[in-house]
Amino acid sequence: MGFCLYLLTLLLLLCLCTAQWCYQKQSCADTCEDPSRWAVQFPRCGGLHQSPINIVTRKVQVNSSLPPFSFIGHTDIINITVKNNGHYAHFGLPPSVRLTGGGLPGHYRASQFHFHWGGSGRPGSEHTIDGERFPMELHIVHIKEPYRSLAEAERDTAGIALLAFLFEETAEDHPHLGTVIAALGRVKHNGSNTVIPNFRLSDVIPAAEDLRSYYHYVGSMTTPGCEQAVDWTVFHRMLSISSRQLEAIVEQCQFWTGQPMTDIYRPTQPLDGRVVYRSKSGAPQKSAAHAWISAFSALLVIVTLMH
Ligand SMILES: *[C@@H]1O[C@H](CO)[C@@H](O)[C@H](O)[C@H]1NC(C)=O
Ligand SMILES: *[C@@H]1O[C@H](CO)[C@@H](O)[C@H](O)[C@H]1NC(C)=O
Numbered sequence: 252m253g254f255c256l257y258l259l260t261l262l263l264l265l266c267l268c269t270a271q272w273c274y275q276k277q278s279c280a281d282t283c284e285d286p287s288r289w290a291v292q293f294p295r296c297g298g299l300h301q302s303p304i305n306i307v308t309r310k311v312q313v314n315s316s317l318p319p320f321s322f323i324g325h326t327d328i329i330n331i332t333v334k335n336n337g338h339y340a341h342f343g344l345p346p347s348v349r350l351t352g353g354g355l356p357g358h359y360r361a362s363q364f365h366f367h368w369g370g371s372g373r374p375g376s377e378h379t380i381d382g383e384r385f386p387m388e389l390h391i392v393h394i395k396e397p398y399r400s401l402a403e404a405e406r407d408t409a410g411i412a413l414l415a416f417l418f419e420e421t422a423e424d425h426p427h428l429g430t431v432i433a434a435l436g437r438v439k440h441n442g443s444n445t446v447i448p449n450f451r452l453s454d455v456i457p458a459a460e461d462l463r464s465y466y467h468y469v470g471s472m473t474t475p476g477c478e479q480a481v482d483w484t485v486f487h488r489m490l491s492i493s494s495r496q497l498e499a500i501v502e503q504c505q506f507w508t509g510q511p512m513t514d515i516y517r518p519t520q521p522l523d524g525r526v527v528y529r530s531k532s533g534a535p536q537k538s539a540a541h542a543w544i545s546a547f548s549a550l551l552v553i554v555t556l557m558h
């Protein structure tokens with residue numbers, strides 16, 4: 252009897268430990284699986300349509316039938332709950348925040364958003380562009396209507412729509428990230444939570460008409476169980492963050508292991524025959540300016556030659 256109890260406890264402990272996953276930088280030895288071993292516990296993480304990916308701009312295909320998005324409820328004033336779930340900080344969104352368009356089959360309602368970041372001075376975006384990793388990445392998770400939960404949506408290959416925004420480091424602070432940073436300071440430990448009152452998603456991300464340029468591909472959730480049910484949109488337009496704000500973000504929280512919550516991104520996954528599409532207006536905004544500069548230089552050359 253005593254021996255059985257002992258065995259049972261041992262088994263239980265073993266299950267508890269091996270069910271945990273962690274990021275590469277977490278040194279948790281045998282007690283949990285880092286990204287290269289997620290598939291041991293979560294078989295779908297070893298699938299062929301995984302995220303994130305490196306977007307190779309030279310191989311991206313233009314798809315002229317990818318329309319702009321329509322955002323609904325993004326300017327509403329809402330209260331959001333913030334929770335440290337031991338792996339990342341989760342910002343819950345109400346179902347009144349919705350979207351359609353962007354080549355998605357129907358309406359989707361927002362569920363939550365979260366960030367992926369690096370460490371002090373190290374970039375931590377999940378998607379990379381031509382091999383470049385950016386300082387931080389925002390993911391807004393949406394569930395296809397009428398599904399009520401992520402678990403339900405995950406069974407549909409287009410059940411989840413994920414919007415990704417990359418950040419670029421600027422000299423000026425992002426004017427509306429202050430409340431987000433302060434909230435992170437109130438959820439340092441696994442399981443702790445707080446509320447951000449009077450929040451507006453439109454304070455953090457631009458309006459849909461300013462987001463016509465984007466990449467689109469099919470992939471997965473980037474944390475276990477890595478369900479391959481995600482329509483991914485990675486916007487061209489980057490959000491700004493100052494180095495001071497970035498430093499404040501990466502310093503505050505702790506993983507469930509008690510270690511500092513840094514470098515929370517999954518390495519990029521093989522494309523495996525998938526195609527990344529670009530919306531028609533997805534040409535880099537640079538190119539218009541570029542054309543002007545070229546024309547202007549040509550004019551200068553002509554003027555110089557004429558003299
Ligand atoms: C946000 O929370 C405050 C305080 O609990 C409450 O008075 C207010 O009605 C809430 N706002 C919304 C939009 O739910
Ligand atoms: C372009 O995007 C639309 C909308 O998502 C999709 O139905 C279509 O298959 C895509 N075109 C190609 C060539 O993949």
Ligand SMILES: *[C@@H]1O[C@H](CO)[C@@H](O)[C@H](O)[C@H]1NC(C)=O
Binds near residue numbers: 271442443507
């Ligand atoms: C993290 O906290 C949650 C409760 O919010 C708990 O269920 C979970 O077991 C904790 N994880 C660890 C590894 O302590």
Ligand SMILES: [Zn+2]
Binds near residue numbers: 365367390473
């Ligand atoms: Zn994410």
